[in-house]
Each structure stands twice: as C-alpha cells, then as structure tokens.
Amino acid sequence: MAAETMEPIGLIGVGLVGSALAEHLLARGYPVVGYDRDAGRQRWLRDQGGRTADCPAAVADSCRRIVLSLLTSAVVLEVVEGPRGLLSAATRPQTIIDTTTTDPEQTECLAARLRQHGVALVEATISGSSRQIRERQALFLTAGDPAAVTAAADLLAAMAERTLYVGPSGSAARAKLATNLVLGLNRLALAEGLVFAECLGLDLTAFLDILRASPATSAAVDSKGAKMIAADFAPESRVRQHRKDLTLIMDYASRCGQSLPLAQVHLDVLDRLIEDGAGEQDTAAVICELRRRARHPAKPASAERERNA
Numbered sequence: 182m183a184a185e186t187m188e189p190i191g192l193i194g195v196g197l198v199g200s201a202l203a204e205h206l207l208a209r210g211y212p213v214v215g216y217d218r219d220a221g222r223q224r225w226l227r228d229q230g231g232r233t234a235d236c237p238a239a240v241a242d243s244c245r246r247i248v249l250s251l252l253t254s255a256v257v258l259e260v261v262e263g264p265r266g267l268l269s270a271a272t273r274p275q276t277i278i279d280t281t282t283t284d285p286e287q288t289e290c291l292a293a294r295l296r297q298h299g300v301a302l303v304e305a306t307i308s309g310s311s312r313q314i315r316e317r318q319a320l321f322l323t324a325g326d327p328a329a330v331t332a333a334a335d336l337l338a339a340m341a342e343r344t345l346y347v348g349p350s351g352s353a354a355r356a357k358l359a360t361n362l363v364l365g366l367n368r369l370a371l372a373e374g375l376v377f378a379e380c381l382g383l384d385l386t387a388f389l390d391i392l393r394a395s396p397a398t399s400a401a402v403d404s405k406g407a408k409m410i411a412a413d414f415a416p417e418s419r420v421r422q423h424r425k426d427l428t429l430i431m432d433y434a435s436r437c438g439q440s441l442p443l444a445q446v447h448l449d450v451l452d453r454l455i456e457d458g459a460g461e462q463d464t465a466a467v468i469c470e471l472r473r474r475a476r477h478p479a480k481p482a483s484a485e486r487e488r489n490a
Contacts, residue, residue, distance in 0.1 A: 189214050190336065191240040191247030191274065192231075193260050193267075195222040197311040197416060198280060199250035202340050203231060204315065206248075209339045214243045237261075241270030246336065247277050248305075253425060254284040258291065268298060278303045278333055280321075282361070282426050285354035285433075292325060292350035301329035304353035305337060305344070308360050310404060310417040317342045322360075324353035358433060361426050362444060365464075367401040369447050372468035375409055376475050385410045405465045412469075414462035421460035424451040 187210050192203055195217040203226060206213050213231035216239070217223055223233045234240045237260045240247060247267065251257050257279060261267045267274055277300060279288070292302040302325055309319025321337055321344040323330050330337075330346060337344050347356050374397070378388045389406045392398050408414070427448050434441045450470045459466050 187211050188246070189232075189244050191215070191244035192226075192250065193217075193237055193240060193247060194250035194252075194281075195219075195226050196250065196252075197419070198307065198314060199248075200225065201311045201314040202248060202250055202280065203229060205317075205340045206336070207231060211336075211339065214240050216240050236265040237267050238265045238270040241267045241274045242272055245272075245275040246333070247274045248336070248340075249277060249279040249281055251279075251281045252422065253281070254287040257281050257283060258287070261291065261295070268300075273298060273300055275299075276301045276303060276329060276333055278305050278336060280305050280307050282306055282357050282429075283354045284429060285351040285358070288354045289351035301326055301332075302350060303329050303333050304350065305333075305340075306353045306357035307341075308357065308364070312417045313404065314341070319343075320345060322347050322353040322356050324348050324356075325350050358426070358430050361423070362430050362441070364401070365423060365427060365447055366443055367399045368405055368464060369443075369450065369467055369471075371399065371401045371405060372409055372465075372471050375406070375468060376471045379472075380475060405463075408463060408465040409468040414459070414466045416461060416463045418464045419460070420451055420454050420462055420464055420466055423464050424448070424455060424460070427451065 189212040190206055192199060192213050192215040195203060195215050203213050203215065207230055213226065214234055215226045215231050216234045216237055226233055249257060249260065251260060259266065261277065267277065277295065279302060288304060295302045304324040306322045307314060307319050308322060313319045319341055321341045323337065323344050323346050347353055375385055379385060389402060392402050427444060431441060431444060431448065450467050453470050454460065454466055459469065
C-alpha cells in the first residue's frame with residue numbers, strides 16, 4: 182500500500198521507546214502524528230518525517246489508532262482522560278495500543294471505562310530496551326480483547342518481530358512486572374560478577390566471552406556487558422525508570438504477601454545511584470554502585486553489634 186493511502190497512526194510519547202516505535206512505523210510507510218510534552222522530542226519527530234500535534238486530543242482528531250509510550254499509569258490516565266486528553270477529542274480513537282509499563286489494576290479499570298466509550302485498549306508492554314526495539318529483538322506482550330488485538334496485528338508487526346498474547350486486560354502488565362523483576366536481577370548479577378572478576382584480576386572482555394560460552398550467560402550479558410565494561414551509560418533503559426517499575430513490583434509483592442529480598446537489594450542500589458545523580462543514566466550503571474560497595478564494604482551486622490557492646 183502506498184504511504185499516501187495508509188492511515189495516520191497516533192503516537193503519544195516520543196522518548197527512548199516512543200522514538201524507536203516511530204522509526205519503525207515511518208519506515209513501513211505509516212504517517213505518524215505525534216505528541217510529546219518535550220518540544221525537543223516534537224522537533225525530532227518532525228525531522229524524521231512525522232507530524233506533531235499540540236495535545237493528545239489533537240492526535241485523536243487525526244488518527245483512529247493511537248500508540249502510547251509513557252512513563253507511568255498516572256500519565257496514561259492523564260493523556261486518555263484528562264483535559265485535552267484523547268477522550269475529549271471531537272472524534273474519539275477506535276483503538277489505543279499502550280506500550281507503557283503500567284499498574285495492572287489501573288489498566289484493567291481503564292480498559293473497562295474505555296469500552297463504555299467504544300474504545301478498545303490493547304496492551305502491548307515491551308520486554309526489551311530501546312536499542313533492542315530498534316533492532317527488532319524486543320518481545321511485545323499483548324493483552325485485551327482478542328478481536329482488538331487481532332485488528333492491531335499490522336501495527337504490532339510493524340513495531341516488533343515477536344508478539345505474545347498473554348490474556349485479558351491487565352495480563353500483559355502483570356507479565357511485564359514479573360519479567361522485569363527477573364531481568365533486573367540478571368543485570369545486577371552480571372554487574373556483581375564483573376566486579377568480582379575484576380577483583381580477581383581477570384580481563385573483563387575475555388570474561389564476557391567466558392560467560393557467553395557458559396551456563397551463566399543471559400540476555401543481560403549481551404545487552405549490558407559491553408556497556409558496563411566501557412562505562413557507556415548513554416541511556417537505552419534508564420535507572421530512574423527501572424526504579425519506578427521495581428517500586429510497582431515491590432508493591433504488588435507486598436499485596437501478595439511475598440518477600441523479595443533480592444529485589445530489595447536491587448532497589449537499594451538504584452536508590453543510591455539516583456542519590457548520586459545517575460537517575461537518567463542507563464541501567465548498566467548499577468556496576469558503579471557495586472564497584473563502590475566493593476571498595477567500601479559494609480561491616481557485617483555481627484561486627485557492628487560487637488563494636489557497640
């Protein structure tokens with residue numbers, strides 16, 4: 182289908198993930214009408230050949246299908262239901278495809294409210310960094326009404342090679358939280374292993390090759406290992422954003438009565454990085470905090486009790 186006859190697709194949020202999604206849509210001939218509260222991101226989209234609008238409602242006036250790539254559930258609700266939001270448009274969208282990592286219960290409730298307005302919400306949470314999205318290596322976890330997900334298949338295929346349907350509304354958000362828990366701990370374990378190898382005097386580049394060839398390998402080795410070694414913390418996934426996700430994970434674990442001791446350590450590491458001003462850096466920066474702890478190890482609790490006795 183020629184580009185001029187393809188329907189325009191709305192995109193709200195043109196950050197790390199949204200920009201990667203925009204590139205895929207534009208490359209496959211979809212006209213993109215976007216909105217981001219950051220004027221610089223708006224300019225970027227225009228430079229890529231997209232059009233911009235001055236609010237979410239104006240995007241909805243031009244597009245029947247809209248992709249969201251936002252930071253939190255609160256921002257999603259504001260964009261959809263707030264003043265000048267999508268539902269305030271003269272013409273409401275037919276389908277909203279939300280790639281945001283959201284609160285599952287809030288997503289379920291929003292999907293129900295949107296159904297009352299005749300709007301389908303398709304969850305399409307993304308397991309993978311912005312670089313992996315650009316390289317079409319990310320996995321999209323989809324959820325919602327099966328017919329709506331099927332109707333969005335062309336857009337999902339434009340943005341990702343792999344999609345996996347996981348169930349009704351809220352299911353993708355739940356699956357994303359669980360996968361993010363494992364992903365984050367894999368990344369932290371990699372960083373600790375690199376610091377340990379460094380302490381043993383091993384060459385870290387050679388050690389990465391050993392990891393890749395061993396049962397200890399993981400996707401984190403391929404996506405973050407070289408960045409950790411090179412101290413390349415240009416963001417593909419930000420410390421502050423993963424800290425937001427981890428807070429949501431801890432909240433849901435608490436509701437389930439589950440203790441997450443390893444996740445608590447990870448949260449402490451992220452908090453220290455944010456305190457040190459590294460919140461906007463790539464999550465590979467966790468190695469910096471682990472190096473600091475290796476240089477200044479905390480005293481065991483037993484030793485502290487003896488000192489205070």
